[in-house]
Amino acid sequence: MVQDTPISFIIIGAGYAGLTSAIELRRKGCEVHVIDREESLSRLGDVIMLTANATVVLEKWGPVIEDILATSSNPTHITINDDKGQPLLIQPWKQNHNGHQNVWTNRGRTQKMMYEEAVRRGVKFTFGAKITKHWEDGNKAGVYLNDELLTADAVIGADGVYSRTREYVTGDADKPKRSGFAVYRSWFSLDRLLDDPLTHELASSGQDRTMVWIGPDTHAILVINSQVRYMSAFITHRDTYTVEESWNYPGTVKDMLATIEGWDPVLRAAISRIPEEVICDYKLLWRDPVKKWVSDRGRVVLVGDAAHPHLPTSGSGAAQAIEDGGTLATLVEKAGKANLPLALKAFERLRFERCSLTQRMGWELRHRWHQTDWEHVKKNPEFLRLPQPDWLYGADAEEYGQANYEAVMAHLLDGKPFQNTNLPPGHTHQDWTIETMMELDKQIGNQRMYLVH
Numbered sequence: 001m002v003q004d005t006p007i008s009f010i011i012i013g014a015g016y017a018g019l020t021s022a023i024e025l026r027r028k029g030c031e032v033h034v035i036d037r038e039e040s041l042s043r044l045g046d047v048i049m050l051t052a053n054a055t056v057v058l059e060k061w062g063p064v065i066e067d068i069l070a071t072s073s074n075p076t077h078i079t080i081n082d083d084k085g086q087p088l089l090i091q092p093w094k095q096n097h098n099g100h101q102n103v104w105t106n107r108g109r110t111q112k113m114m115y116e117e118a119v120r121r122g123v124k125f126t127f128g129a130k131i132t133k134h135w136e137d138g139n140k141a142g143v144y145l146n147d148e149l150l151t152a153d154a155v156i157g158a159d160g161v162y163s164r165t166r167e168y169v170t171g172d173a174d175k176p177k178r179s180g181f182a183v184y185r186s187w188f189s190l191d192r193l194l195d196d197p198l199t200h201e202l203a204s205s206g207q208d209r210t211m212v213w214i215g216p217d218t219h220a221i222l223v224i225n226s227q228v229r230y231m232s233a234f235i236t237h238r239d240t241y242t243v244e245e246s247w248n249y250p251g252t253v254k255d256m257l258a259t260i261e262g263w264d265p266v267l268r269a270a271i272s273r274i275p276e277e278v279i280c281d282y283k284l285l286w287r288d289p290v291k292k293w294v295s296d297r298g299r300v301v302l303v304g305d306a307a308h309p310h311l312p313t314s315g316s317g318a319a320q321a322i323e324d325g326g327t328l329a330t331l332v333e334k335a336g337k338a339n340l341p342l343a344l345k346a347f348e349r350l351r352f353e354r355c356s357l358t359q360r361m362g363w364e365l366r367h368r369w370h371q372t373d374w375e376h377v378k379k380n381p382e383f384l385r386l387p388q389p390d391w392l393y394g395a396d397a398e399e400y401g402q403a404n405y406e407a408v409m410a411h412l413l414d415g416k417p418f419q420n421t422n423l424p425p426g427h428t429h430q431d432w433t434i435e436t437m438m439e440l441d442k443q444i445g446n447q448r449m450y451l452v453h
């Protein structure tokens with residue numbers, strides 16, 4: 001039901017979480033003002049996997065999905081090799097779930113398309129404004145923008161892994177923690193590989209490809225997008241920097257090659273062709289899952305990495321940020337202005353357990369690839385596969401909000417039992433912390449450690 005007086009939102013952050021929430025709330029008739037500290041959307045251009053649970057949300061926005069699909073890669077399989085380039089597993093990759101595509105797209109370009117869609121739909125934007133202070137009473141919430149208080153019916157903290165809003169909501173000043181790993185990231189033209197006999201085939205096959213190489217404490221991924229003739233190269237490696245505050249360093253080809261000394265010559269040849277100016281060494285941070293996503297007064301809510309930062313090996317951080325927007329807007333529309341704080345609590349209840357699990361999934365895949373049980377892999381290479389479960393990628397966040405609204409409200413208002421179904425069949429939620437995972441990190445991987453298959 002669309003309100004007579006639109007419900008108004010201030011969203012802090014114009015990443016995937018903020019932009020999706022903005023568009024989804026506009027679709028439901030709300031007024032939205034997005035504020036970001038950056039002067040413009042100048043984002044890293046490397047690749048991001050948008051799985052069907054994300055594309056199903058974007059499809060509802062009209063032609064923007066066509067533009068995204070036209071510039072994305074959609075490989076039919078993923079090759080997982082050992083460090084010498086010996087294939088261990090050729091995993092058929094499901095290209096869609098329920099007709100919605102699983103694609104590997106360009107992070108910066110897709111974000112720009114989302115921004116343009118939000119502008120078209122009448123979302124207001126303010127760039128170059130860093131929010132450092134929140135405000136709230138029982139009826140309104142707000143933020144201070146250069147000493148001026150801006151208010152709305154609710155504030156959404158989509159301010160990423162370093163979120164200030166998270167501290168406001170939880171009252172806990174915990175900081176993101178180093179995961180012990182960093183990733184070299186890059187994005188460059190395939191044409192640079194044409195004149196080397198070792199890499200010529202990669203550049204000229206015309207096929208979309210995703211290739212992984214694994215070794216102790218290190219893995220490399222090459223993603224070839226034949227539609228726009230670009231390649232992304234990632235190497236995840238032990239993080240040796242000691243300066244806590246710095247998280248993003250320029251990288252060099254020499255440094256990248258040093259992390260894969262003696263590895264497959266084809267991989268090394270591809271890496272040696274990367275233009276230095278596009279390489280960055282990105283520190284991978286994580287935070288303990290937090291259960292409290294809504295402020296005590298009920299009008300400030302966390303979404304995206306602010307609520308649930310994901311390691312890249314989950315392949316799910318952006319997709320979960322997008323799901324957040326789909327579910328949140330549905331619950332807001334159904335609850336209406338009078339019940340807005342309840343809608344935000346319902347959002348937290350529907351989303352926390354699922355996101356806690358997909359966050360953990362990032363650790364799980366990295367562990368499979370870094371602390372590999374090679375004896376087990378010899379018998380069953382499937383151990384190394386990237387999970388593609390239906391409960392995760394077959395989901396529609398808007399439908400889930402619709403279907404569970406009555407039950408979650410009865411749970412919040414009358415204490416009726418409520419069980420989420422956006423989890424693996426038979427799964428019982430288990431709390432975890434970074435400390436628990438660090439302990440498990442000391443052991444060689446085995447199936448019993450992992451919750452997502």
Ligand SMILES: Cc1cc2nc3c(=O)[nH]c(=O)nc-3n(C[C@H](O)[C@H](O)[C@H](O)COP(=O)(O)OP(=O)(O)OC[C@H]3O[C@@H](n4cnc5c(N)ncnc54)[C@H](O)[C@@H]3O)c2cc1C
Pocket residue numbers: 012013014015016017018035036037038047048049050129130131132158159160161162163164183185282303304305306309310311312314315316317318319320321
């Ligand atoms: C190497 C790498 C690979 C990844 N690959 C994948 C993948 O394949 N698939 C996937 O689904 N996910 C992937 N992820 C995760 C994904 O990128 C993130 O989970 C997702 O982008 C988070 O979006 P967000 O909008 O929550 O946060 P962000 O993108 O961090 O956006 C936060 C925004 O808030 C703004 N902001 C912050 N503080 C303030 C403030 N005080 N005032 C105003 N503005 C503020 C920032 O400027 C920023 O624009 C990957 C991540 C990494 C690092």
